[in-house]
Every structure is written in structure tokens, then in C-alpha cells.
Amino acid sequence: MNINNIRKIIRAGRILEQEPMSRHTSFRVGGPARYFITPANKKELSGLLRYLNGNGLPYFILGNGSNLLVSDRGYEGTVIDLGKNDGTEFTLLGIDDGTDPSTECKEGEILFDAGAGCLMSAIGSFAKRFGAAGFEALSGIPGCIGGACIMNAGAYGSEMKEVLRSVEVVTPRGEILQLPASELDLGYRHSNLQDRGYVVARAVLSLRKGDPEEIGRAMEDFTRRRKEKQPLEYPSAGSTFKRPEGAFAGQLIEEAGLRGYRIGGAAVSEKHCGFLINQDQATAEDIYRLMGYVQEKVFEHSGIRLEPEVRMLGQFA
Secondary structure (H helix, E strand, O other): OOHHHHHHHOOOOEEEEEEEHHHOOOOOOOOEEEEEEEOOOHHHHHHHHHHHHHOOOOEEEEOOOOOEEEOOOOEEEEEEEOOOOHHHOEEEEEEOOOOOOOOOOOOOEEEEEEEOOOEHHHHHHHHHHOOEEOOOOHHHOOOEHHHHHHOOOEEOOEEHHHOEEEEEEEOOOOOEEEEEHHHOOOEOOEOHHHHHOOEEEEEEEEEEEOOHHHHHHHHHHHHHHHHHHOOOOOOEOOOOEOOOOOOOHHHHHHHOOOOOOEEOOEEEOOOOOOOEEEOOOOOHHHHHHHHHHHHHHHHHHHOOOOOEOOEEEOOOO
């Protein structure tokens, strides 16, 4: 890659070389990215994607790094960071209060516009201020709204598809498109945005009128449940494996006798077996090997092959 060409595109953003990915993932592991680029706005993002795809150069889109395992060897491509630019802006679009017939809101609806880098927790707090209900369970997901849209993130019975009205995306060719949620084929931890290689720049969320105190109590309850049942005191990527049909990954792992099992510094959480944690200065290879071991033992015990929910970046042994 010609870095001088990149500098012509990224003028207000940031370009780093050999940036340790351990600084940017919730596992706190990972070697350096050859290039780590933070576009300042959609124009820079569009130009960067057009350049990289036009020259066949590998890249990875990074949000909050909460669902990612990066190899100890790092990544020889470009990591595009969406978490620290105008993608963190979050604004109120409209509230249906019955006084403005021109509003785009349906009856009782509250619309918000969120940049891809907005943290789910920040959106939850903002929605609470306006008495907007429907995001309470999702607000505790440790990630950004862009990634949540792409994977149709969910928690405690709620999914993004229930609150997503539309997305603004940047295509591999650098085109900027507006797509309604109905065209995204949102399913369990999947959307067709993944298949198309589209990058979410912004999302419009459709919430409903609610009582701020009730919303606050619900958010506190979900927070309490997370603290009680999840190993939040250790670096992890949340639920490591997708929920298999008709079963629960954590239960299958426990039934295979793997509660607390360790490889190097990585361990199956004692508190919740669905979480693999960085318990004691684990390497990415420790975590990767533990994931494979858990898959093998669960398959031997139950005949079910667990599928990782965590994304892998770089080369592993």
C-alpha cells in the first residue's frame, strides 16, 4: 500500500503504523496492525474503502473491539477504526407528541440517529433521558451500534431488528446508500450487510414513548443480572459461541465438564461457562486453542458443534 496515497484521503483523520491491537479489543490481546486508520468522516471512509478495494488490499472494520480476537502475530492489513470520529454523534430526530403533523414519527414513536461508533451504553442513557423505551436490554451490550446492526446483536430476548428503522452504509466502491431495515435480512446474529461487505456509517432507531423511571429501573435490573451472572471482572468478548438451536452454549460447555478449564492464561469462566476469559495474561493463541478444545469436547459429549460468535483476525496456529 502506498501510504502517501492514503494521506491524500485521510486528511483530518489519523493514521498509525504497527498499532498494538491489544489496546483496541476487550480480550486485551493481539499483535500489531500494519496500518490503523481512523477516518474523520464519511467522505474519508468512502475514499479509503474505494482505494483499498480498488487495489485489492485487505482491511478490517473495527468498532469497539468487543467481539474480536486478534492473532498474537497481528494483522498485515489495514484496520479501519470507526469508534473515534463523527460516527460517535447521536441525535434526536423526532418525537410523536401529537402536535406536529409533518413529523415522520408514527404514533408514540421516538426516532434517533446514531453514528456507527456510538456505544450501546451511551445510546441507552440518551434514550432514557427522552423517555424512549425499547433499548433497555440492548444498552448493556459492550459494543458499538454499527457492529450491532451488522450482526443483529441481541440480549435478554431483545434484538436490533426490533428497534432498527434504517441504516446508512458505505459500499466497497465507496458509494453511500440509505437502506430500510426491512431489506437487511436480519436474523440470528446475521444480516446481509455482512455478505455484501457494506460498512454501517449511521443508523436510525425507532423507539417508543415510555416512563423514564421505569426505563431506568429496567436498565438497572439488566445491569444487575449481568454483574451476577457474567464474569465482567475479566477481559473477554462476551458470549464466545452462538446459541445452538434448541440448546445453550454455556450449558453444553458445563455438561462437558469444562467449567474453569484452562489453557495458558485463558479459562472457561467459573461464573458463566459461555464466556472464555483472559484470566491471567493470556495470549491470543491461548484463547484460540481453548476455543477449539471446547468445541471438540462439546461435540464429543453432545454431538453439537459450537459456532464461534467471536470474530478472528490474523493468522493462528
